Structures are given as structure tokens and as C-alpha cells.
Amino acid sequence: MDMAHDVSTAVVLPAANPAETLAIVREILARSAEPLGLKAVAQQMPAAARPAPEPLAEVVQEAVRAGQLFEYPALRGQATFWDRAAADYATLRLRRLLQSGPRTKSELLGAVRGLKLLDGFPKAALERALDDLLSTKVIQKLPSFVGARTPLLSLEPARSPDYLRNAFEKVAAKLGLSSAQLVNDLSAVTRDLAAELPESVPSERARTVEERGNAPLAAAENDLPVSGEIAADEAIHDETIPAAADKPGVEPGGDLDTRLIQGALEINPRVAHGDMVLVAELRGRFDFQADKDEFDKALLRLAGQRRIALHRFDRPWLISEAERDQLVRDDEDYFYNTLSFPDPT
């Protein structure tokens, strides 16, 4: 498949009959992160295939009747449509709200219920959507913040900085201190705590690196079941980078190789457990930090060291030159479009 092919070019058709119009509408809605009004849909259609408003509305309403599209409450007086049912939209919004950090269940449900596009969506169905996310471990239940009793819901495992920040805000409020004052005090406390650590005991991170050698993804050795995979991501971030920097010939402290591995993990934390990352996406993240040649050489070097695995793209002539430029090309003119991390051994 032409992986770098843009959808808008993929759906261009010479003229619009209802079936083709519907196919284009569905593509547009599938790409959209939100339900769209018909005007917005029409704007995204290729000009040659764009029907007049009325036929477009007919096609869409027919698809709604056939169960292929779903109608949502009107926004600014205009009916909105999506290719997914309201339950899916609710699920999406639940996840999206949690991307900004943990929330309590009532905060979360309250925020979603307030959405105009979910007007009339039953409360029980919303709770069921949340239960599904919890049972499939997409959302996790975390311990409550210090001094609170309500458990938190989050996409990520519990992260101590979230808890520290919350405690920090509570202490500031309780003592009536400014943030600046409290930060000074906190620095002093941190220094004291560090001094109390026995020097002979190596840090957890150093011990892990020593035990696991130089493999960049040593943490993945413990290929945890999925429920634990995300929980391990945090540890992998910590462990990967020093391990990579320990490699001979690599400048320690933020060299490109290390940053590339870190960048891949940031794009898709599941890459540590066997998932993939698009080279083009990683390249986009390193715009202005590394030129193409430098970037390609770094990835090929990492692959040669077996710290990442590069996957060949076998149809480079099917994509434009600009798209091809996004891939990594080796000396033998093979193109690579995705990368993953080596299997744990």
C-alpha cells in the first residue's frame, strides 16, 4: 500500500454520483476527530466531486438512515455528522480529557456531559463507555491525591510529579505561601533528602543499566502483559537513554542517537513493547535539529548497532519524491519507512 499517500488524493474521483459522494464523505468524516457540519464536509471535498448542498444533504441523510453515518446535535444551527456513533465520540472525549492529566470520575463525566455534541446522550451509556475503557485498561484507576479520598482516572500510570505538584499546591494554599517561596523551600528539602541517601547504594537507574548491559530497551526484556505495558513506559524512558549513551562512540548527554530513541518513545510509548513508529513522524519531530543526511545516518547507525530495527518500504516508486524524502535510504537504495525496537532476548 502507498503508505505515504495522502487521503485527499486517494479519494479524488472524476464526478460525484451518490455512492462516490458518500465514499468521499465517509473518508472525510473518518479523518475528522469531531463530527462535522455539512458545510465543513463540503469544503474538504475535492472541487470536482463537490455536489450542491442539497444533494449532499440527501446523500448524508440517506447514509444516516442506512446506519452508515450518525447525526449529532446541531452546532450553530447546523446539523453535524460523523461516521461513528455517539458512544464512540463519548469514548474519544473521555480519553482526550484525560490527556491533560488525571481527573476524578465525577470531573470527567461532568466535563463530557457538558459537551453540546453529546446533548441527550444517556448518562448510563456514558458510564458504560467509561467502564469499557477501564475494563480494557485504556484508562486506569490511580490512588487519590494526598489528603483526598476520590480515586483518580488517568491514561497513564501514577506519576509522582502529578502527586507532588498537587501536594505542592495544597501546601501553598494551606500556609498562604507564594509559589516562589515554596519552590525555595522545596529545593532545600530535595537537597536534604538527597544527602540522606546512602552513597554506597547505587541508584535504581544505575543498577538497572549495569544489570542489563547496553541494550537500549533493556526494560522490554520483561515484556509485561498489556495491562502492565504502559506502566513500564515511564521506567523505559529512564533506562533507555543512559543505556544508549553508554554505547562506545556516542557522545553522552543528549546526543542525536539518544534523542532519536527518546523521540520514538514519545511519539508512541508502545514502541517499547513491539509497536512501530513512522520514520516520517520521527523526522518531523527533529526538523531544524538534524538535517536529512544526519538523521538518516543516525537511524542507520542505530539499526546497525541493533538498537532499533528499520523496516523496509517495498514500493517507494509509488509515492512522490517529497514523500520518499521522508523515508530513510541506505547505501543500497533500500527505503525504510518504520522503525521498532529490537525484540527482548
Add this chain to the structure above:
Amino acid sequence: MSVLDSPLPLPGPKLGLARNPFRGSVLNDAWSNPNLQADVQNIHQAVFQTCCEAVEFVRDSGSSAGVAIFGEPGSGKTHLIGRLRRRLTDTTVDASYEKLSQAFAYVRLSVNPSSLYRHVRKRVAEDLLKGTQQQPCQLERLVLAQLMEQEHGGGNFREWWDHLLDERNAEVDELVAALGSRIGLSPTFCRVLSHLVLKRHRHDVSAWLRGESISEAGYQALAIGEAPDDDPEQVSKDVLRDFMRLAGPQVPLVICFDQVEALQVTSNDTASLFQFGQLVSELHDADTNVVLISCMQASLFAGVGRHLPEYAATRLSGYAAKSLNPLTLDNARDLLVHRLRACGAFSVQTEANSPLAPLSEADLKKFLGPQGCTPRALLDSAARFWDALQRQPVTREDTNQWLEREWDRRADEATRTNTPNQTAEILRHGVPHLVQLVDPHWKLNAAAHGSAIDYVLTGPEQEARVGLKFCEAVHNALTSQLKRLDQEYPGDLKLQKLLLLRDERNPIGATAKVAHKHLKSLEQKDADLYRVPTEALAALDALRQLIADAQAGDLDYEGTTVEFDTVVGWLRNNLPDVLKEMSDLLITQAAPPPESSLIDRLQELLLAQRVVAAPGMAAALNVSLAELLAVAERRPELFGLIRGADTNGSDAVLFSARAGGGCLAAIPSS
């Protein structure tokens, strides 16, 4: 420079082995049983382990799970599923009499997305029905386990089973009906299961479960109503749901999808990926005991992110997404050593005191290359090295020659194995590829959900709008299809032309008077019935399979993946005449050959009379004797013709070639 372009190694001593141990790496089906010694367990072991864990997760958590596996062509996706199949299904005779821990089905997605559910139902049913005369199939074991639990039967599974069949035979219908009520199975499904348990009407049972058409007598034997004219996709969806319910929450149903990319009609077809996402989402949510393992090329990875809605992507890879990485040095060494051992190259190894001999570690590293390589590429490098050591002349065909040979092989295979049961699937999948091949400017789209037709074919300048209907139904279903078409064509369907396609081996019987009436009415409105010849179906089958394998990167010519575009180009230049004729009908709306209705009537009469004198048959059909004999001679796959002494054929005898030995046996030996 690739290692394959480097000068061949200096010829060494002859190794005395007839077969190159490194040739032959493509596995076309997870059920094929390659030499187990050649399966290297530690290749992709982590991915394999994840799949096994997903099965346990579903069993323990009561929640369905999706695993997506991405790999380059040749990375071993089908080998991995084969290993999983061996792990998850029993391999010993005795084990077949244990309760199933999980059920397993393998689905290659060489299908048009418009009939995805029908295809999945068929493949799942086929795999659940796999068994031998002596061994029960997976489906029987699922039913028996449920019945045993329902009857609180303890102890030995096999003894209980024997007891049920020997002592309580008469109660089976009632027990299965009670099971259906308890776990929510459809009554028809239950009725068919009863026949399965009692080993009655095996042919019709398996045809019904696979979603194939069965005869009127078959429906009567199974004591079920003829399939209503419902949406066939919905019917298949319901049967799949019944399979899941029958398995029960403790027995995961593992469905492995292979060649996801073969769903695409063109290389930038994104709608098919969207439809696959819908399928996965709906199966995932249909019950709590499904494990969906989807294998696809790494190049499709971007498509998953871009073209699948989030809910579908979550279900596709919610449990895990795994890549099949290039081989490590250890994996590569193990693979080559296993191959050497499997072909018995021990003596050579002993002499050189190295398990890799006659290869060296340096050779191995060279084959593997700086980035590592896939198992297929490694084996190809090793195979060429071996040929050079054996002083085999390297007579490498060009790709076109190889494709020609491959086409012949596949066409022969398709001709040999083709049955009318495959016709609907072949047409639905093959026709869009044929149109795309012959004239990519023509668009063939699946008709809207619930439409009376299957596809709409539109010309590049909108100059034609042709409806296609694959008429494979029989009896009442056929009549109601034709009636609906007659009512809706051309006005409601907004078509300029309607083409009905039907396997010529399925004549519409003379007794189907209402069907004929509607057919005639349709023909008066300029619709055509094209009776698709058997050789066209076989060629179309070969074509679609070749294209699907090319899409999936599974066409391997000496370790090199033969590209999709190469295959398409070759097919364009070498399309068999029978497919050219078919594409003319579709695209230029040439009229079907006039003799096709004569063929239909002749078949109909021969089915009733078996062997007839040619002059009598000509009179019955109201054609000249010469015309009748010419048709029979042109279609030897349908008609047998024995000529006597008279060159005009007045003493010729006709019989149905389809009746085969049974028909000839009816001729007195004298």
C-alpha cells in the same frame, strides 16, 4: 552492493544433496504442515508469546482482545500464525477427545470488502469443521462440551460423548434446542448443530455453516427454512456471533487474519482498510471471548493510523501491536542450521565440525547485512550460495518467465479444484480486479447497503452506469432476487444497463416459471444474463489469488518479492482470452454469446435424462443437430459427446460431463 550481486563463492566440493535445503520458504496457509524441524521457535518468540498471552487474557478477563502484527514481506507472518495454530489446536489423536481450550480459525483476506462477513464466516466455519472421519472437528467438540456442561456430565469427555451418541441419541435435538435457549443461539443454527452432532447430512450441514447455497432437498433434509432474502452480510454476522456464543466465555475463539492488504483493489485503496476496521470492531464487540490477530505488511502501518477511526484502531491493536523485526545473528544462524538439519546434511557438517557448514559465520553475517534481513531474504542468499557450491548452473529466469509458469500452475490448480460453491466469492473478489486491470479509468463500486445489485460500474466520462448482480441464489431466493430487480430496473436503480452473472453450471430449472418470467421481463428491458463459463471462473480465481498474494508481498521468486505492479503489468499483457471476453461484456457491454441460453437448456435436460441421443435433444431444444453438436464440442468441460459412424451425427450420444462417472456408470456395459 547487495550480497547477492557479489561474485559467487569459489566452487567447493560437491555436497551430494539433491535438494537445496534453503529453497522453499513461502507458507500459503497456517494449516499447511511444514517440516516442524524447520520451524525455529525462537524467531519472533516474543510476538508469539504475546499472542498466547492474549488468548489467556481473554479467557481470564472476559474481554475480547486485538493484536496487530506488522512485518515486511517475507518476515514470517504466516509462519508465525502456523506456529500459533499448532500451539492452539491439538495435534494428537487422543487430544481430540478432550474439551477444547480454545477454537482457532485462519482467514486470508483475499476477498472484496463488500462481502467481508460472508468470507470470514466461510473461513471460520471451514476451520471449525476441519477433522477426519476418526477425529471430531473443533465445532463438534464445542457443542459436546456445552451439552456436557448443561447435563452436568462429569468425568471423561470421550466416554460422555460415546454415551450421548449411543444411549441418548433420540434426545440430541431436544438437548441442543435447550442449549440454544440457554446461551442465545438462533433456532436454525441449533437445528444444524443437532445434525452435526448426530453426523447426519454432513454435506448440507457444512454447506449451510459455510454460507453456501444448498438444494431444496437439502433444506428439507435439515428441516430448516430456506434462507430468507435478508442482507447476506448480516446473516453471516449472526452466524459468527452464534459461533462465539457456542464457544462460551471460557473458550476463546482465535481468529487470525492474514494478508489484510489483499483487501485493496488498488494500492491506494483506503476504503477497504476502513471496512476491515469496521469488521474488527464489530467482531471484537460481538462477544467477550474473541481474540483477533491481524497480520499485515509494515507498509500498512501508516494506513492504520491514518485511515482507521480511533475506535477501530483501538480494537485492532488494543492488546498489543507488534512488529516482526529483522533477524538477529543468532536467529539467522538457528534458521540456517535448522534447514541443514531438516534435509539431513549431517555428514557435511560433521566433516567441517560446524553446524553451519558448508557456510561460515562470515557468510552468515554477509547474508544478514548491516540492518539485518527477513527470513525469506536470508534463505534466498543461502540458497544461492548453496547452488554455487554445488556448481549448479545459475539459470535464473526473468520475472516474466517465472510469472508465466506461476500463472499456469495457479490456473491448473484453479481448474482442478473449482466448484460452483466458490463462484460467488470468485466473482465478487475477481471482477473488481479484472475491471481495474483492463481499464483503471472505469470505477467499480459496491452498491449501497441493501441494494438489489452488487456493484455499480461507471465509465470514465460517466458515459455508462452498469449494474452487476451475481445471481448465485437458487429456488425461492433466486425468484425473489429477480422479482426485485425486475421491479427496480432501470428506474429505481438509475442504471443504463444491468448485467446478471451466473455460473453456467447452475442452470435455472424449467420448473422455476416465475424466475423465468422475471428474467424474460428483464431481458426485454435490455438486461443481459451472462452464464459465466467454468474456464472463466477458474481463470478469474487464479487472477484474484495472484493479485492478492502480490498485494500481500507473498509472491516470492527466489527470495525476492515480486511486486504488485510487476504482476499487474504482466497480467495486462497476458490476460487469457476467456477473461478478455468477460471484460468486454463488462466494459464495452458486448452482448453475451447467444449460445449461452442453449447451454443452459441443454444442461437442464441432461441433468434429468443423463444420456440422450443427439437428434432427439436437438428436436427438444428446437435447434439444428449441427448447431447442438457444435456447442457440445466447444464445451467439453460440460458435455460429453460420443459420435458414431455417421459423420452428420445422427447416431451421436450426449451426456453431462458434470455427472462424471456416475453418469457413465448408467450406460449398460454391453
